[in-house]
Amino acid sequence: MSLPLTVDVTLPDGTKIEQPTGLFINNEFVKSKNGNTIDSINPSTGEVNASVYAAEDEDVTIAVNAAKTAFKSWKKSTGVERGILLNKIADKLEEQRDYFGSIEAWDSGKTKEQNAVYDIDECVSCFRYYAGWADKITGKVIQNDPKKLAYTVHEPLGIIGQIVPWNYPLAMAAWKLAPALAAGNVIVLKTSEITPLSLLHVAKLFKEVGFPPGVVNIISGYGKTAGTALCVNPDVAKIAFTGSTATGKLISKAASDTMKAVTLECGGKSPLIIRADADLDQAVKWAAIGIMSNQGQICTATSRIYVQETIYEKFLDLLSKHVKEDYKQGTMFEEDAVVGPQVSEQQRDKVLNYIDIGKKEGARVVLGGEANTEGDLSKGFFIKPTIFADVKPNMRIVQEEIFGPVVSVGKFSTDEEALELANNVSYGLGSAIFTKDLVVAHTMASEIEAGMVWINSSNDSDVHIPFGGVKLSGVGRELGEYGLTMYTQPKAIHVNLGNVL
Numbered sequence: 001m002s003l004p005l006t007v008d009v010t011l012p013d014g015t016k017i018e019q020p021t022g023l024f025i026n027n028e029f030v031k032s033k034n035g036n037t038i039d040s041i042n043p044s045t046g047e048v049n050a051s052v053y054a055a056e057d058e059d060v061t062i063a064v065n066a067a068k069t070a071f072k073s074w075k076k077s078t079g080v081e082r083g084i085l086l087n088k089i090a091d092k093l094e095e096q097r098d099y100f101g102s103i104e105a106w107d108s109g110k111t112k113e114q115n116a117v118y119d120i121d122e123c124v125s126c127f128r129y130y131a132g133w134a135d136k137i138t139g140k141v142i143q144n145d146p147k148k149l150a151y152t153v154h155e156p157l158g159i160i161g162q163i164v165p166w167n168y169p170l171a172m173a174a175w176k177l178a179p180a181l182a183a184g185n186v187i188v189l190k191t192s193e194i195t196p197l198s199l200l201h202v203a204k205l206f207k208e209v210g211f212p213p214g215v216v217n218i219i220s221g222y223g224k225t226a227g228t229a230l231c232v233n234p235d236v237a238k239i240a241f242t243g244s245t246a247t248g249k250l251i252s253k254a255a256s257d258t259m260k261a262v263t264l265e266c267g268g269k270s271p272l273i274i275r276a277d278a279d280l281d282q283a284v285k286w287a288a289i290g291i292m293s294n295q296g297q298i299c300t301a302t303s304r305i306y307v308q309e310t311i312y313e314k315f316l317d318l319l320s321k322h323v324k325e326d327y328k329q330g331t332m333f334e335e336d337a338v339v340g341p342q343v344s345e346q347q348r349d350k351v352l353n354y355i356d357i358g359k360k361e362g363a364r365v366v367l368g369g370e371a372n373t374e375g376d377l378s379k380g381f382f383i384k385p386t387i388f389a390d391v392k393p394n395m396r397i398v399q400e401e402i403f404g405p406v407v408s409v410g411k412f413s414t415d416e417e418a419l420e421l422a423n424n425v426s427y428g429l430g431s432a433i434f435t436k437d438l439v440v441a442h443t444m445a446s447e448i449e450a451g452m453v454w455i456n457s458s459n460d461s462d463v464h465i466p467f468g469g470v471k472l473s474g475v476g477r478e479l480g481e482y483g484l485t486m487y488t489q490p491k492a493i494h495v496n497l498g499n500v501l
């Protein structure tokens with residue numbers, strides 16, 4: 001029996017939704033050509049939340065063709081028109097913050113009140129910020145020779161393929177959709193097969209506020225099939241990807257035959273350094289935020305903490321007490337729950353395997369170190385917030401991205417040693433330094449191999465400020481003006497004013 005294009009669902013908090021199941025192409029929900037579907041699983045219960053149609057090669061071609069047709073007129077839209085539409089998306093999300101917060105929580109396992117609703121705020125800020133840019137994209141006049149006028153115009157690239165992960169389904173999409181649209185591009189966005197539900201509700205908004213058909217197409221589908229099809233499609237000008245480093249490498253290769261522009265926001269293993277002169281209460285608070293928020297499923301999670309030896313044991317005591325008291329674990333719709341389930345059974349097992357590896361490698365378990373199977377939580381994919389201490393630089397739990405609520409803590413004696421430890425991984429996304437010494441803070445910031453440095457905070461993301469990594473954490477930047485430039489290309493126009501030659 002074929003799946004209907006919408007299903008009625010009442011969420012655990014009583015929110016009634018009509019869940020779209022189709023591929024959003026040309027402002028309509030359609031079935032996939034071969035009828036294949038994806039089951040989306042509830043992380044708290046392991047049950048199916050809903051099924052959706054999964055795009056394959058032919059569907060991707062249809063979506064790309066819809067975008068191609070739309071681009072012909074969309075590229076002639078004015079910046080003011082695009083800004084107005086983007087602001088309308090922000091308005092809709094703001095008005096329905098609670099509704100979208102419920103859907104995002106249900107889809108991804110984020111606890112609604114302490115986590116998911118803030119992602120909706122992030123989307124609102126992002127759409128507003130880039131709405132403001134839409135009519136301010138300008139080129140330059142370049143004057144060298146008085147007999148020649150040269151100028152640049154910053155044009156959209158055309159069709160952008162966007163591929164997003166499951167840890168921030170709506171926010172990672174907003175980071176990509178908003179700047180690409182502000183710059184006048186058209187889009188085919190593929191959601192993660194793990195969290196395909198919430199973005200289909202956002203898809204409806206694009207039609208509601210008046211985006212022309214084909215400008216934004218949102219499809220569910222698996223990476224190997226739909227994702228690859230986007231990467232090799234010759235009409236797609238650019239791939240913007242957020243996800244694991246392993247997939248980032250595959251995408252780079254797949255996109256190379258057609259010489260697409262590629263931006264990659266990949267994995268991380270970000271260090272957080274705490275000097276003895278730091279405000280310890282602040283350091284403890286941010287250290288917990290940096291790894292326990294979103295169940296540790298944050299690319300920039302500060303998952304390696306290095307503490308100066310004189311305050312090492314004190315810090316461990318304080319961190320463990322703070323996490324125990326203030327990071328309550330629970331299901332998505334428990335109001336005071338902070339740490340929800342991992343997104344999937346596979347992720348839960350991956351994180352548990354790393355916990356096992358850490359124990360075998362000889363790290364000391366200070367907190368947690370196991371699945372949480374208390375009461376109803378046994379049905380879901382819960383892992384207790386875990387703190388490992390006494391870690392050594394080459395342990396796998398120090399080198400590899402775990403992507404769960406698991407932090408490794410080690411000690412250092414000198415600043416040089418702290419920097420050496422911090423830079424001793426293949427990733428380079430975020431980094432944090434806690435100290436009251438401004439000179440040391442800025443010197444360390446310049447020495448650290450990372451795309452972002454937080455001085456006396458952690459994971460302080462801001463739509464105005466560029467986000468991205470170095471080394472195996474990625475290529476290119478999102479957010480801020482830099483994020484916008486990733487969606488334009490300069491065209492140089494030379495005007496001969498003096499019959500030169």
Ligand code: NAD
Pocket residue numbers: 163164165166167168172190191192193221222223224226227228231242243244245246247248250251264265266267268298299300401403429469473474
């Ligand atoms: P993933 O790489 O498994 O999947 C990400 C997306 O890529 C999904 O939509 C998936 O379907 C698609 N995909 C998978 N294989 C593909 C292929 N061969 N071709 C094209 N597309 C393909 O990552 P995930 O498990 O969804 O997300 C977790 C990872 O994302 C972590 O490593 C995390 O660090 C990273 N991440 C990075 C950032 C950042 O900005 N740097 C932000 C969030 C998450």
